[in-house]
Amino acid sequence: MEVDRRAFIASLGGVAAVNLMDHEAKAEALEHYMEDKLDEMIAAQQPADKFPTVAEIEAQIETRPFRRGVGSVFTSNKGNVKIIEKMPDKPTLHDFFRLRFAPANHVLQSATRALKTGMSEEVVLACLLHDCVLSLIKPDHGWWGAQLFEPYIPEKSAFAIRYHQTLRFYADDDAGYEYPDQYYRIFGHDYQPPQYIADTYKMLKNHKWYMEPRLVTVNDLYAFDPNAKVSIEPFEDIIGRHFKQPKEGLGYDNSPSAHMWRTLARPDNPL
Numbered sequence: 001m002e003v004d005r006r007a008f009i010a011s012l013g014g015v016a017a018v019n020l021m022d023h024e025a026k027a028e029a030l031e032h033y034m035e036d037k038l039d040e041m042i043a044a045q046q047p048a049d050k051f052p053t054v055a056e057i058e059a060q061i062e063t064r065p066f067r068r069g070v071g072s073v074f075t076s077n078k079g080n081v082k083i084i085e086k087m088p089d090k091p092t093l094h095d096f097f098r099l100r101f102a103p104a105n106h107v108l109q110s111a112t113r114a115l116k117t118g119m120s121e122e123v124v125l126a127c128l129l130h131d132c133v134l135s136l137i138k139p140d141h142g143w144w145g146a147q148l149f150e151p152y153i154p155e156k157s158a159f160a161i162r163y164h165q166t167l168r169f170y171a172d173d174d175a176g177y178e179y180p181d182q183y184y185r186i187f188g189h190d191y192q193p194p195q196y197i198a199d200t201y202k203m204l205k206n207h208k209w210y211m212e213p214r215l216v217t218v219n220d221l222y223a224f225d226p227n228a229k230v231s232i233e234p235f236e237d238i239i240g241r242h243f244k245q246p247k248e249g250l251g252y253d254n255s256p257s258a259h260m261w262r263t264l265a266r267p268d269n270p271l
């Protein structure tokens with residue numbers, strides 16, 4: 001596969017950002033980039049009926065040494081996992097972005113789009129955090145993600161994170177949200193969301209905060225944008241205003257989700 005050097009460097013936040021990366025990180029970033037590109041190329045070539053069926057996807061379960069729902073910090077796409085950098089004693093949200101949610105391109109791109117399109121600060125924050133929990137676990141990531149961040153962020157942002165998972169399965173033409181092609185590929189073209197998701201959607205349709213999670217789906221980017229330059233910098237003010245960083249550090253403040261942060265901090269603990 002040919003790699004567009006300029007687009008690749010831009011995807012990592014530009015030359016300055018790339019210069020800060022060690023050799024290993026660069027190699028890994030390139031691997032991710034090529035995987036994303038390949039996924040896109042395959043998706044672009046597949047008419048809807050060429051996407052796999054639910055049964056075909058299920059048949060792949062026993063071809064892997066891990067389950068699809070495992071958090072990205074806990075597995076490696078290829079070969080063995082690497083030594084992971086230790087978190088500082090009193091970790092902040094920034095430390096987690098740098099050391100456990102990285103490269104975080106997807107959430108940074110979503111939040112950048114939300115910022116550019118003039119969304120509320122609660123929605124921008126929700127976009128910035130909406131998929132971070134995928135480092136820990138993938139199934140039901142809306143609920144897990146909301147729980148992880150809930151003690152530290154506005155109620156509306158947590159609501160948006162919790163329910164974007166449901167709304168992404170339902171198109172909303174007025175809001176400008178289409179069912180993503182990517183879901184035909186990863187869930188199967190004949191996939192039907194389970195009953196609890198259908199029930200949650202029904203509840204959300206009449207909820208006064210429907211637009212909060214809807215806007216997360218609208219800003220969710222399913223296609224890789226090679227020209228996007230992303231960094232956490234434009235969000236410093238919003239984080240400062242709306243993220244209640246505990247002085248003891250995330251994981252050590254006895255909040256209801258402190259254990260989740262500690263698990264992310266020490267993924268090599270055997271128990």
Ligand SMILES: [Fe+2]
Pocket residue numbers: 130131141164165
């Ligand atoms: Fe998501």
Ligand SMILES: [Fe+2]
Pocket residue numbers: 106110130131220221
């Ligand atoms: Fe997302």
